[in-house]
Amino acid sequence: MNKFLFSVIVLSFWSSIVSSQDINLIQRELDRSPILKNHFFSFSLYDIEQNRFLLGLNEDKHYTPASNTKIFTLFAVLKHIGDSIPAIHYIEKGDSLLFWGTGDPTFLHPKLGAGIVYNFLSATDKKLFYVGEVRTEEPFYRKGWAMEDYDAYYQPEITPFPIYGNVVTFKSTGNRLTVFPQRFQFAVEKQAFAESNRFRIRRKFDENIFLISSARIPDNYLVHKPFKYSDELFVQLLQDTLQKQVELIQYPKPTKVDTLFSVATKDILREMMLISDNFLAEQLMMTAAMNKYGEFNTDRLRKDMEATYYAYFTDKIDLYDGSGLSPYNKVTARSVVELLLMIAQSVPEENKLRYLFAAGGKEGTLKTTYRLDGGLPFVWAKTGTIKSVHCQSGYIYTRGGRTLAFSFLNNNFLGSAAPVRKEVARIMTFVRENY
Structure with a gap:
């Protein structure tokens, strides 16, 4: 051999x-x-x-x-998204710009917002019209999710056009509690909790009222609470951010629309995988x-x-x-x-x-x-x-x-x-x- x-x-x-x-x-x-x-x-x-x-x-x-x-x-x-995330679909009609959400989670996201959509909407001189959610079978929670976790940071609502990660951020600044987006600072109410010595924040189940305890706010306090989403609230938050008028309308989506892309797909996938972000995944x-x-x-x-x-x-x-x-x-x-x-x-x-x-x-x-x-x-x-x-x-x-x-x-x-x-x-x- x-x-x-x-x-x-x-x-x-x-x-x-x-x-x-x-x-x-x-x-x-x-x-x-x-x-x-x-x-x-x-x-x-x-x-x-x-x-x-x-x-x-x-x-x-x-x-x-x-x-x-x-x-x-x-x-x-x-398999189904290319190198960049589709951020919005839009059409221009005369002096108007109509736009639809694609589910992209990065718009004004505290960690991922690249500012591309914001800059686009801010720079245009056209009238802005957000086309509200088309009838869909998509619930804001998936089957089997725990309803009692509705105000847990890891379970924001699933929506057609997320904004700010669909959460409100509460943090301590000195001995004060700051709220962002600022619109929600008017949705805060004091309430007595069973643990009176521990500072807590809890959202009411079906509305954007955030209950806070009267205990001392801890130093370096930071918490994210999901808000109850609606098209109307989205438009209000968008107007506050852009400092310009945005109207909510219903309009049949044409077959041909333009697409604006946001962040690199690999980067948002990495963020989802490394910190196990449920919101990004959904x-x-x-x-x-x-x-x-x-x-x-x-x-x-x-x-x-x-x-x-x-x-x-x-x-x-x-x-x-x-x-x-x-x-x-x-x-x-x-x-x-x-x-x-x-x-x-x-x-x-x-x-x-x-x-x-x-x-x-x-x-x-x-x-x-x-x-x-x-x-x-x-x-x-x-x-x-x-x-x-x-x-x-x-x-x-x-x-x-x-x-x-x-x-x-x-x-x-x-x-x-x-x-x-x-x-x-x-x-x-x-x-x-x-x-």
């Missing part, structure tokens, strides 16, 4: 044995974990270079993914649906994504929102890994792919979860945490020079997610060291 061929066969044989031993070590670590014994978990590991699954434990069982749902939103946006699904169909129909978009892409998964999945707030969402670890492979194919450049995920030990929701190795991260992933759920899925670069896709889903544990989060990081670090 040719010596070279013989050497290749021997090396391949030993490589297979070593790889098998490495996987056995990882499985043993999972089996012996005292933390994982107390709840249901699912784990799937895939070698991208070898194009094969390495290990799967309960990988075919369905779990609530929490914010790992945003990985599906990321993929939908990559609004981007709205924008993707508008871009694809010319109407807000995220249910249709989810069904089309399933028929076009997710039908090729080994396991069926069920999604009801874009953020992961809904406990109705159900996926398998294996399906999430298969999604990660599709994303890697869509974004083949490694640095661009890693840009879209939080780097462990460096940024976002994984900043304090992992330790850097020689000053460098080795995990790029998305976390997901709601009550009794903690998930982590993404890519890991091992000491053996392999890039692996993984999904680690944990459901139905009691108490804090902190021990589970720590255990996931410990095991993934073990994977890094031993494969």
Whole structure:
């Protein structure tokens, strides 16, 4: 036999044995974990270079993914929105400019507002007419969302034309409370709360009245409260900002409209993924649906994504929102890994792919979860945490020079997610060291 061929066969044989031993070590670590014994978990590991699954434990069982749902939103946006986010649709008719919302969440957003739409509307000498919401099946909350969280910062209403992130910002300035947008400073009322020594703000359920306690305002106080959205309120806020007249009208949308674009898609996706922003996720699904169909129909978009892409998964999945707030969402670890492979194919450049995920030990929701190795991260992933759920899925670069896709889903544990989060990081670090 040719010596070279013989050497290749021997090396391949030993490589297979070593790889098998490495996987056995990882499985043993999972089996012996005292933390994982107390709840249901699912784990799937895939070698991208070898194009094969390495290990799967309960990988075919369905779990609530929490914010790992945003990985599906990321993929939908990559497929249905171009390099920049469509900000508004508009037409010019004589001395008038009529414009429609596209779902773009960045308009006057405290972190993402590039000022493009503001500058455009501010600079025009035409009369401004905002065309109010066309009849739509889109609710302001998704199925399964907790109504009691209506004034929680992480659950703003989903709307056709967001403004200021659809939240009111309250912060302390000296011993005073400042309110922005300023229009809401007239919607603040004092109220006694049960915890009289703790400063609190709460919005009334179905109206824009914000109740504040009489306790001392803490130093460096900062909180965001969702407001109750309406077309009328949007126009009022827009007029306050532009310092010019804007009229609310109903007008049939022509087939041909002009589009003004705002921020780079990759940048808003990165923001959504790194800090796990629910508002951005839901609004981007709205924008993707508008871009694809010319109407807000995220249910249709989810069904089309399933028929076009997710039908090729080994396991069926069920999604009801874009953020992961809904406990109705159900996926398998294996399906999430298969999604990660599709994303890697869509974004083949490694640095661009890693840009879209939080780097462990460096940024976002994984900043304090992992330790850097020689000053460098080795995990790029998305976390997901709601009550009794903690998930982590993404890519890991091992000491053996392999890039692996993984999904680690944990459901139905009691108490804090902190021990589970720590255990996931410990095991993934073990994977890094031993494969």
